[in-house]
Amino acid sequence: LPPPDFDLQASHLKGGGGGSGPSTFGGDWEAKNYSLQSSGNSRGANIELHFNPGSGVDATQIGLIQTAKAINNGKVTYIGDPTRETHGIKGADAIELDSTTKETDEGTHIDQLGQFANPLYATGATNPGDTLDTTATNSQWGQHGWRYMGSGGKQEHQEAILKDTPAQANVAKDSSNIFEVAAVALSGTQKGTFYGSVRWGWKTDATGNHTQVPFEVVSQGVPSSSFLKAGEMWNKGKTSAGNNTIDMPLVDVKVANDSFTPFEPADAKVCYAPIVKGTRLQVITPWRIPMQYGTVKIVDGPRTGDLVQVNYTDWNKIVDERA
Amino acid sequence: MIRTLLLSLILVPCCMSHTVSSAGQTDFDLAAQLASADYHAAVLPGQELADRLWAEGTRRENFALVCTDTAQSLRVRFLALESYQVRTGDRPAEMSAAAAAVCYAYALAHTPWEDDNPGLSGNDWGFLAYLDATGDTGANGLGSRLLALGVPAVAALQPLLDDPRPVHYAGSKDATVGNACAYQVKDVAAFYVARLLDLEVVYVEAREKRDAVIGDLQRRLGR
8 A cells, every 4th residue: 555645743643541551653552351261271361452542543444453473382373274374474584573582473464264355353254345444343353443523523433442362272381372453544534544553462481370461562653563574464365265365554664773863854844853773664755866855754652653854865774674 | 032022122113113014004103103192283284293294105004004093092093094184185095984984073072172182173173154154164174074074974973963062262363253153062063964964054153042953953863
């Protein structure tokens, strides 16, 4: 998908921060009934995850997409329909997530039944001609949300919800199931905009301790590199019946491999504060000769949404996130 | 003499691990490894153990012998049969459909998450009729291989039509979807019996209604 044709800045679009859970660029998150489940050698968790769109959101539908990664007795595993494995990040494409444990993102995949073509968690079977935002949801799995100004100036508002009860058998030790959930605008003014992502899940360690993964923010805006790579695999993939999957929005995220000070142009709708090493960015206007600068948007962290103009002398500091 | 005998005892299984004797004896090394193996690790291509055991087909006959050796446990014979079927697309020629069905009935009876489960879950049998409207067959790979056995498989499944133990689904959304169906062993057995007999199968949400349908099926089968 092309970049959204609007310029939202962090000051326009922040979660209200009034909820009991974490907040991201586009709203507040809450994990209701987040608990561990175990029986014999099976382990799992329950969650009802809510995303409450903030006051700056303008979207007629907001969906939740979840990635999953499962470890069974120390090994990456795919559970369910074999199609899932074709949607997962392969070992050769994986990147290291933790330099201490050497854990990678191998196996991360979009959490959807192999039979279904729509990546949005709450959706079920698609009808011919369905698009991302038209597939019906099932209340057993959740619902889409929205926030927009309706006719007559009435504020329309609904939380997006995801209900999940993951479980695995024979995983009393060295196993886990970890999820990242992102909220994305499906329709309306901000179509294609990511409002942030959160992590949850469960783990067992070598001694058999079964613990919840802390419910916390992964990204203030565009979800993690692992999530986006899994999305790329999904978009290229097929359902178990061999049909094309419905594409999910993706962002080609770059990262600043060194700090730099933005270019200061005559007009003033951009941010001049220094960009620190590691900042995640989306290229809006690439720099080309003979231009003085290119434009990027910050897609994660406290300045999510800010536009930045990058001097041509610093353009080589913007590199692929998974490089 | 004693030393020679001991060496023989030790060496025989090793020698037999990659060959079949002219007498067609069971590959004890293979059987022993299957006895403690997890279903997915031992059977599915691409899994380290499964690929090592299959050894690029050089142990094909060894697997066939384990399948048909009634001295082996049903767990071992089931895992050997599934490995053979997954790799070759058919059961060993020496094994009747009815005998193969006994192995699959064993697998279904051991799908509930109890201590003797060989690593199976509801996922391996599919969502049954739940996703019929999507064109899904309802049967995953394991179930489709059971269906390929045809009508002779019905007799082995029939005793399971009384089994109310829960069948659990693993995964994330798969678990959420499958476990909401609250299937029992007898639901899975009934689905496959009906498919084998080419009877119509529809998803019924209420367990009591499903139980009633299964009771009707049992009567039709002559119980």
